[in-house]
Amino acid sequence: MNEMQKDELTKALHDCMEACNHCYDACLEEEDVKMMSACIRLDRECADFCGFVEQAVSRDTPFLEELLNVCATICKACADECRGHSHDHCQHCAQMCDKCAEVCASFTA
Amino acid sequence: MNEMQKDELTKALHDCMEACNHCYDACLEEEDVKMMSACIRLDRECADFCGFVEQAVSRDTPFLEELLNVCATICKACADECRGHSHDHCQHCAQMCDKCAEVCASFTA
Amino acid sequence: MNEMQKDELTKALHDCMEACNHCYDACLEEEDVKMMSACIRLDRECADFCGFVEQAVSRDTPFLEELLNVCATICKACADECRGHSHDHCQHCAQMCDKCAEVCASFTA
Amino acid sequence: MNEMQKDELTKALHDCMEACNHCYDACLEEEDVKMMSACIRLDRECADFCGFVEQAVSRDTPFLEELLNVCATICKACADECRGHSHDHCQHCAQMCDKCAEVCASFTA
Numbered sequence: 423m424n425e426m427q428k429d430e431l432t433k434a435l436h437d438c439m440e441a442c443n444h445c446y447d448a449c450l451e452e453e454d455v456k457m458m459s460a461c462i463r464l465d466r467e468c469a470d471f472c473g474f475v476e477q478a479v480s481r482d483t484p485f486l487e488e489l490l491n492v493c494a495t496i497c498k499a500c501a502d503e504c505r506g507h508s509h510d511h512c513q514h515c516a517q518m519c520d521k522c523a524e525v526c527a528s529f530t531a
Numbered sequence: 532m533n534e535m536q537k538d539e540l541t542k543a544l545h546d547c548m549e550a551c552n553h554c555y556d557a558c559l560e561e562e563d564v565k566m567m568s569a570c571i572r573l574d575r576e577c578a579d580f581c582g583f584v585e586q587a588v589s590r591d592t593p594f595l596e597e598l599l600n601v602c603a604t605i606c607k608a609c610a611d612e613c614r615g616h617s618h619d620h621c622q623h624c625a626q627m628c629d630k631c632a633e634v635c636a637s638f639t640a
Numbered sequence: 641m642n643e644m645q646k647d648e649l650t651k652a653l654h655d656c657m658e659a660c661n662h663c664y665d666a667c668l669e670e671e672d673v674k675m676m677s678a679c680i681r682l683d684r685e686c687a688d689f690c691g692f693v694e695q696a697v698s699r700d701t702p703f704l705e706e707l708l709n710v711c712a713t714i715c716k717a718c719a720d721e722c723r724g725h726s727h728d729h730c731q732h733c734a735q736m737c738d739k740c741a742e743v744c745a746s747f748t749a
Numbered sequence: 750m751n752e753m754q755k756d757e758l759t760k761a762l763h764d765c766m767e768a769c770n771h772c773y774d775a776c777l778e779e780e781d782v783k784m785m786s787a788c789i790r791l792d793r794e795c796a797d798f799c800g801f802v803e804q805a806v807s808r809d810t811p812f813l814e815e816l817l818n819v820c821a822t823i824c825k826a827c828a829d830e831c832r833g834h835s836h837d838h839c840q841h842c843a844q845m846c847d848k849c850a851e852v853c854a855s856f857t858a
Contacts (some may be wrong), residue, residue, distance in 0.1 A: 427728075432767075433743075436763065439804065440759075440807045443804065443808040444807065444808075446642075446808055447808050447809050450568045450572055451568075452648055453565075454565075455564040455565040455567075455568050456562075456564040457561075458564075459559045459564050460569065460819070462559060463559055463702075464702075466575060466685065466699075467696075467701060467702070467703060469804065469807070469808070470692070470695075470804075471643065471692075471703075473800060473803070473804045474688070474689075474692055476800070477766065477770065477796065477797075477800045478685075478688075478766045478768035480771065481684075481770040481771075481773055481774050481796070482774050483679075484682075484684060484685070484717070485685060485689075485710065485714055486541060486817065488709075488710045488713055488714075489710065490704045490705065491706075491710075492709075492710055493751035494633075495703065496703055496706075499702070499703075503570065524816065538714040540695045540773075541658075542700075545654065548695065548698065549650075549698045550696035552695065552699040553698065553699075556700050564824060565833075572811075574807075576810055576811070576812060578695065578698070578802075579695075579801070579805075580689060580812075582694070583797070583798075583801055585691070586657065586661065586687065586688075586691045587794075587797075589657065589658045589661035589666055589687070590665050590687070590793075591665050592794060593790075593791075593794070593826070594762075594798075594819065594822065594823055594826075597818075597819045597822055597823075598819065599820075600819075601812065601815045601819055602817065603794075603816075604812065604815055605682055605812055608811070608812075617817075621737050635721065638687070654771055664830075668789060669786075671783075672783075673783040673785075673786050674781075674782040674783065676778075677778075677782050678775045678853055679788065680777060689834045698773040705827060
């Protein structure tokens with residue numbers, strides 16, 4: 423992985439972590455929190471894992487491929503859940519998760 | 532801090548982290564999730580911080596006092612929120628948070 | 641996974657995290673730190689991941705199998721490195737990592 | 750804290766986390782690892798805490814001030830250690846830590 427690829431990966435992980443935490447925060451403020459409970463849960467899972475991987479990338483972890491594989495899975499699950507909700511924060515989160523899943527997958531082929 | 536004190540601190544942090552994450556999980560399953568939104572939020576804050584401090588203790592962090600001060604503050608805030616809800620998981624979480632706050636404070640005098 | 645299994649898994653992850661962070665700490669105090677650099681690095685990787693998974697288990701993560709798979713891989717790598725060093729902290733760490741890898745693997749079959 | 754301030758804070762925390770992990774990684778590759786052991790240790794402390802705070806900021810933690818206070822302390826300690834080593838990665842890390850400490854402190858007055 424060259425520096426440009428590392429920057430692309432770091433950016434995707436970071437944007438995803440931020441979007442997930444923002445969505446988590448906003449879901450907890452919605453009128454119908456109950457409807458958002460799966461979204462809240464996945465947002466946290468995804469934010470925590472992306473945050474972890476971002477750190478691991480920055481210290482040149484020897485387990486990059488294994489981490490990116492799981493990361494793509496978690497991002498896809500979170501994107502699928504978010505996509506089903508019409509709130510702006512959910513739609514934005516779905517996009518960032520899809521993007522991150524795609525970038526992670528591109529480095530594990 | 533001797534080994535016995537370290538074990539006491541580690542146990543308090545760990546029990547608190549587990550109780551908070553269990554309460555977080557259970558709150559998201561409640562009928563009235565909206566009423567639990569502050570509790571969900573504080574459970575995550577508290578679980579994440581206690582988990583962080585537990586790791587920091589196990590690597591003999593030079594910032595123990597600073598971390599324990601903040602930890603006591605977060606645990607107290609989470610205990611205060613949980614105490615107001617009658618669910619068993621909230622009451623249990625309040626107890627573990629109070630205990631953890633007390634143990635953290637005892638090592639920062 | 642029943643409660644007894646969850647406790648077994650949590651204990652294995654926790655003991656491994658503690659052993660890795662203790663080994664990390666002790667390696668940095670050794671006379672020949674250079675010889676320990678791979679050990680220091682893997683100790684951190686393994687401690688951080690086990691700590692993450694322990695939290696994920698306590699909040700009933702839907703990604704348990706994926707996380708345990710990676711965790712077993714990381715624990716094995718750390719065990720293999722530690723096993724080659726004669727220090728007590730390395731030998732103890734190798735044992736805890738082997739044990740954790742085994743427990744993780746037993747829940748992913 | 751408005752959006753521009755939040756972005757400034759997030760950037761400072763992120764740059765510091767990256768510089769610390771890069772320095773940690775590079776220190777472990779140096780000829781004289783023993784001389785770098787305090788630096789390795791503080792790099793990890795600082796990277797882990799900055800990474801934690803970055804996540805906390807992105808979910809609008811209610812404990813921002815407490816976290817930023819500790820963060821400034823940790824960043825200053827890491828900067829002081831790194832400044833004493835002539836390696837480029839240490840000098841760069843010292844700068845990022847100083848900057849992050851300054852930004853954290855500016856939001857806790």
